[in-house]
Amino acid sequence: MIYLYILVMALVTYLIRMIPLTVFRQKITNPWICSFLYYVPYACLTAMTVPTVFYATESLPGALAGVAAALILACCRRNLVTVAAGACLTVYIVEQFMTLFGNIF
Amino acid sequence: MKGHFMEGLKDGVPIALGYLSVSFSVGIMALKEGINVFQGALMSLTNMTSAGQFAGITIIGAGGTLLELVLTQLIINLRYALMSLSLSQKLPEEMPVWQRMVVAFANTDEIFAVAMGHTGSLTFSYMVGMQCLPILGWTGGTVLGAVAGQVLPPAIGSALSLALYGMFIAVVVPAAVTIRPVLWVALMAAFFSCMICYIPLFSGISAGMSIIICTILASAIGALLFPVPQETDKKEA
Incomplete structure (x- = not known):
């Protein structure tokens, strides 16, 4: 079943890339469509991140700290890998801290 | 060759x-x-x-x-x-x-x-x-x-x-900071996504459907309110 899903995904994605390269070769000039397509990556990445990211880790505080770290690093224009690594490291530290001191609080 | x-x-x-x-x-x-x-x-x-x-x-x-x-x-x-x-x-x-x-x-x-x-x-x-x-x-x-x-x-x-989400954040945030319409589009997408997730009325909407709805809504409103000048769309696409 998963293979069917993978095949369908691959086919749709390939056709989207292939048809404009072979069949329609003219430029899209409609400003609304151009603008729509320009915003799509930002809208979809955000929709996939919020609010699921807060439930991605083992604890909510860990996720919150990780997201905060990612936001700060991204604002400082760090590259993709640094932002991701910083977020992961923050989650790890916060969650280790919570396990260590969990019994005290 | x-x-x-x-x-x-x-x-x-x-x-x-x-x-x-x-x-x-x-x-x-x-x-x-x-x-x-x-x-x-x-x-x-x-x-x-x-x-x-x-x-x-x-x-x-x-x-x-x-x-x-x-x-x-x-x-x-x-x-x-x-x-x-x-x-x-x-x-x-x-x-x-x-x-x-x-x-x-x-x-x-x-x-x-x-x-x-x-x-x-x-x-x-x-x-x-x-x-x-x-x-x-x-x-x-x-x-x-x-x-x-x-x-x-x-x-x-x-x-x-959190790695993949971190990378998504690294793509969206720098653009949102410099290009105001991108910020609005991202905020709208986040808002719609939270509404679908937390409002019981929308609980029937699946995760995939939610991504589709939020992406279309936020991008469409963005395109309507903030049309992109022709030359930037090529560079950023």
Whole structure:
């Protein structure tokens, strides 16, 4: 079943890339469509991140700290890998801290 | 011809290295949603798209329908149609259809960007050369991530779950900070996504459907309120 899903995904994605390269070769000039397509990556990445990211880790505080770290690093224009690594490291530290001191609080 | 291939291969190295780490987190994510190492690798090899695969993995994990899957891929990957159109203008006019069909396979955001920035003719051998290593990096990284996800302790697995989201944040935030309309579009998408997630009335909407609805709504309103001047859309696409 998963293979069917993978095949369908691959086919749709390939056709989207292939048809404009072979069949329609003219430029899209409609400003609304151009603008729509320009915003799509930002809208979809955000929709996939919020609010699921807060439930991605083992604890909510860990996720919150990780997201905060990612936001700060991204604002400082760090590259993709640094932002991701910083977020992961923050989650790890916060969650280790919570396990260590969990019994005290 | 051979020189062009080598030149392309070289230009593909930085893309491949970047892909290695992004796909590492795709591999971890796939594993979490019940997709095994081989299936994950096959998906990366045949799809070559981070956002599309992530949405696909979410739908597979949630047991979504094929229609949902097709719709999400269509919407999320629609931008590739725009890139292919632009790329089509830059490819030599005499390039035969079968070569165009090969070049289309890995026309990702990054490969498109390098191709458009390339000075000189975009020959078939250059394009194929440039795509080789990124395809390898993308697939290899997925395998590494899925394998690592199996052997790493849960605490590290939990931390790594944030990697892909971190990369999404790294793409959206710098653009949102400098380009005000992008900020509004991102905020709208986040708002709609939270509404669908938390308001009981919308509880019937699946994860994949939610991505489609939020993406279309936020982008459509964004396009209506803030039309993009023609020259920036090419650069940022």
